[in-house]
Amino acid sequence: MPNPPLSLPLRYPLPTAAILAVLILFPGIWEATGLTGKDEFFLGLRTPMEMIAGDHWLVPFLDGAPRIKKPPLLYWLGRASFEIFGPSLTSARAIAVLFAALLAVATAAIGRRLADARTGLIAAGVLLGCLGLHTEGRRLMLDVPVAAFSACAFWALLVWRERGHWRWLSLATLLLAAGFLTKGPVVLLLAGSGVLAFALTRQWPVAELRGHWRALLAHAVLFMALALPWFILVRLLYPEATQLAFADEVESRQFLTLSPEMLAGLFNIGLPWMFVGIAAAWHLRREEGLRRALLLWFAASALPFLFLKSFDRYLIGSLLPLSLFVAIALPRLAARWPFRLGMVVALLFGGALAVFTFHFGLGGWPWLIAPALYLAWAWWQPRRLAHLLAAPALYAAALLAGVFPALGINAVPESVIELGRQRAVVFFHGPQPALLPILSARPHRLQALKPADLPALAEKRALVFCEDALAPELARIATAAGYRTAPAGEYRALASHGSGLRFARTGAGRDDWLAAWRSRDLTPLTTRIVWFEIVRP
Numbered sequence: 001m002p003n004p005p006l007s008l009p010l011r012y013p014l015p016t017a018a019i020l021a022v023l024i025l026f027p028g029i030w031e032a033t034g035l036t037g038k039d040e041f042f043l044g045l046r047t048p049m050e051m052i053a054g055d056h057w058l059v060p061f062l063d064g065a066p067r068i069k070k071p072p073l074l075y076w077l078g079r080a081s082f083e084i085f086g087p088s089l090t091s092a093r094a095i096a097v098l099f100a101a102l103l104a105v106a107t108a109a110i111g112r113r114l115a116d117a118r119t120g121l122i123a124a125g126v127l128l129g130c131l132g133l134h135t136e137g138r139r140l141m142l143d144v145p146v147a148a149f150s151a152c153a154f155w156a157l158l159v160w161r162e163r164g165h166w167r168w169l170s171l172a173t174l175l176l177a178a179g180f181l182t183k184g185p186v187v188l189l190l191a192g193s194g195v196l197a198f199a200l201t202r203q204w205p206v207a208e209l210r211g212h213w214r215a216l217l218a219h220a221v222l223f224m225a226l227a228l229p230w231f232i233l234v235r236l237l238y239p240e241a242t243q244l245a246f247a248d249e250v251e252s253r254q255f256l257t258l259s260p261e262m263l264a265g266l267f268n269i270g271l272p273w274m275f276v277g278i279a280a281a282w283h284l285r286r287e288e289g290l291r292r293a294l295l296l297w298f299a300a301s302a303l304p305f306l307f308l309k310s311f312d313r314y315l316i317g318s319l320l321p322l323s324l325f326v327a328i329a330l331p332r333l334a335a336r337w338p339f340r341l342g343m344v345v346a347l348l349f350g351g352a353l354a355v356f357t358f359h360f361g362l363g364g365w366p367w368l369i370a371p372a373l374y375l376a377w378a379w380w381q382p383r384r385l386a387h388l389l390a391a392p393a394l395y396a397a398a399l400l401a402g403v404f405p406a407l408g409i410n411a412v413p414e415s416v417i418e419l420g421r422q423r424a425v426v427f428f429h430g431p432q433p434a435l436l437p438i439l440s441a442r443p444h445r446l447q448a449l450k451p452a453d454l455p456a457l458a459e460k461r462a463l464v465f466c467e468d469a470l471a472p473e474l475a476r477i478a479t480a481a482g483y484r485t486a487p488a489g490e491y492r493a494l495a496s497h498g499s500g501l502r503f504a505r506t507g508a509g510r511d512d513w514l515a516a517w518r519s520r521d522l523t524p525l526t527t528r529i530v531w532f533e534i535v536r537p
Helices: 015-026 038-044 046-054 073-086 088-112 117-127 131-136 143-161 166-200 206-210 213-226 227-235 238-253 261-270 275-281 290-309 312-332 335-357 365-380 385-406 412-423 436-440 453-458 467-479 510-519
Strands: 425-428 445-447 463-467 483-492 528-533
Touching: 015 117, 015 131, 015 385, 015 412, 038 046, 038 073, 046 073, 046 436, 073 166, 073 238, 073 261, 088 117, 088 131, 088 143, 088 312, 088 436, 117 312, 117 335, 117 385, 131 312, 131 385, 131 412, 131 528, 143 166, 206 213, 213 227, 227 238, 238 453, 261 290, 261 312, 275 312, 275 483, 290 312, 335 365, 335 385, 365 385, 385 445, 412 436, 412 445, 436 467, 453 467, 453 528, 463 467, 467 483, 467 528
Parallel strands: 425 445, 425 463
Antiparallel strands: 463 528, 483 528
16 A cells, blocks of 8 residues: 655745744653763763852863863853852753754755655654754753754755855854854764755756865865863963873774774664665665765765764764655655554563553653554555654653653652752762752762762862762772761662663673562662761861
8 A cells, every 4th residue: 555645735834833842852851760871961061060069161160170172062052051050950861852853943944845845744753753853952961952053053064056146155164163162073974965865966066066166265264263272272272181181082082993883872862763774775775866866865874883882872963864865756756664664663662661660650652652552643654744744753752751750760769859958069970860950950070989079078068979889999089188978968869871771780790680570579679879078076
């Protein structure tokens, strides 16, 4: 049975894409037990608060030192939001939602330029149904903003090529510079791989680009004038810290190291549409022109991450060409197996979390019932396009806003939050309590304590938090300084350790999982979080 006609009775595709993105991604961003990660709760959220506390604007600070491993634009925006609305998860993550909406709008705008308004809106709908946009578009992280800036820059280049006026090239340059000030050179990857793909497939003749060499050269100079001064100034102000930050970044990325796990990462962020994209690519493998250009764009934007240590979220920008390709290929894809396979994998993934919350009596699982049934109905047999696009987006929204927060990961008791508001807090080797800084609206400090640090902590009656496994090490440091650690409290919780689903305590094994499952008690998996005062013996 062929797919039904692809018709959308909407007149304003770009505002529609923006409104849908906000409506789908905004719910649940205020949940302290929602999906997070160390780059958000110990970097993205704390940095703007410390900037406010120390009145830093030009150079972000964190834990008393310049935060220069990443450029400053997102931290500037975070501080501005906190200054206006106050520090909170909502005021922080709303920035992420708006950038995700901008990425959806750019996708719709690019699709309209390359094909028509309907194709652009379909592509935005595909993007909004990808799991990766839901996981990253709800966190104050760098990856969605840099993808949004790059996508908007590519759109501006399309307009410039069509209209020929220099102001569009200038807009593209400004957007690329903003992306560079968000996450550095990676902003050039998405837009640059798009230009490369369109040039290699002769959608943009190289001779045509050569004819504009003077304008391109002038705007390359403008880009450097906008993007580089902050980096130069930081190098002049903090030469040693800059060298250490650069060396650490190079070492942590492990360039030219093969990372085949990133192929699985593509499926994670593209679920459930990635299966449709693969089937469409195979079905249209001999196609020329725009479809081939989009496939090459997707490959060129994703393949570099196979050769360095990276995370799934780095591939968010690759969802743009994937969404455009799927939108163009849908009318000619009659097979149902990619839809059914993507649906089944998505249902298994979300269903596992729902079963977990049901088994342990955590709640949240009812949120997934109606969206799961809707996804199964919309994707098993051909349905109207609106259902095909809406079902995975609503399913992912229910999973991230309803089911996942019910797990209770990183839950902090209200009494501990009140302590964070009233007392100075130090995190010994981190990362728990993960959300205490933003929940108490104070940045607090993460420190690898030395004996020399103890007198100051004792004088200001600071509380030192750590996981119970680190308590003996903290006690040894205190003893070496002539102090002792006086237990002041504790609680247990599922706690983030790396990715969002690594929430069991460090060292928990198969027996602990089985014990928890059989007893319907999460205690064997929870982390014991303790805090101490530093006092004289």
